[in-house]
Amino acid sequence: MSRIGKKPVDLPSGVSASVSGQTVEVKGPKGARSFTATDDVSLKVEDNVVTIEPRGKSKRAKQQWGMSRTMIANLVTGVTDGFKKEMEINGVGYRAQMQGNTLKLSLGLSHEVNFDVPAGVTVTCPKQTEIIVEGTDEQLVGQVAANIREWRKPEPYKGKGIKYKDEYIFRKEGKKK
Known part of the structure; x- marks a missing residue:
């Protein structure tokens, strides 16, 4: 089980995120960045929080779960602080x-x-x-x-x-x- 994937990504004030399909686009004061996740995870944005859930119990789904969460957290850090x-x-x-x-x-x-x-x-x-x-x-x-x-x-x-x-x-x- 991914322990990192369980933690949702908080969006600070001034940062917005939108999900279309498997692509997350994050906009902030330093610009806009996007990340396309694999089909092994599902993405949701609600109440200034991005949550990632695995689809299934396969080893690949668990791997992609934590990695996708880290990539989205890096997008948020990049558009806020750089x-x-x-x-x-x-x-x-x-x-x-x-x-x-x-x-x-x-x-x-x-x-x-x-x-x-x-x-x-x-x-x-x-x-x-x-x-x-x-x-x-x-x-x-x-x-x-x-x-x-x-x-x-x-x-x-x-x-x-x-x-x-x-x-x-x-x-x-x-x-x-």
């Missing part, structure tokens, strides 16, 4: 700056990396060593942050590279004489 990933750049000469819709990264390579920011995500650089990725879609924000981090992952000896702000880098000891 999602945010903060990243830090460590290393001598490593820096980032925004130019229009392009993130320019100097990461010790022979060339400067130009990263085009996709639609639906905003990237800001308050300092040369900080990158903030924001948006309403949690999956897209995480994927963009991972793509930026992929250019120079933090290494374990000096910790140089791009890391998430809350990430811990396991440090290794260098060679001994």
Whole structure:
């Protein structure tokens, strides 16, 4: 049994949801997002609460029940607060700056990396060593942050590279004489 699926999704003030078939559309102050659930669950909106119920007792129905509830809760969070990933750049000469819709990264390579920011995500650089990725879609924000981090992952000896702000880098000891 899904324990997460039993909990209904509350809609805060200023957020509205509508169900048409298996598609839930959530509108809020930061925009509108939608999610299409599988036929294994049934969706209802009543009294500013979205409830999800499984259709049948199959294993797949139970799996989709919890997953659908989490996806709808993420839609509500996205249109109210949005999602945010903060990243830090460590290393001598490593820096980032925004130019229009392009993130320019100097990461010790022979060339400067130009990263085009996709639609639906905003990237800001308050300092040369900080990158903030924001948006309403949690999956897209995480994927963009991972793509930026992929250019120079933090290494374990000096910790140089791009890391998430809350990430811990396991440090290794260098060679001994």
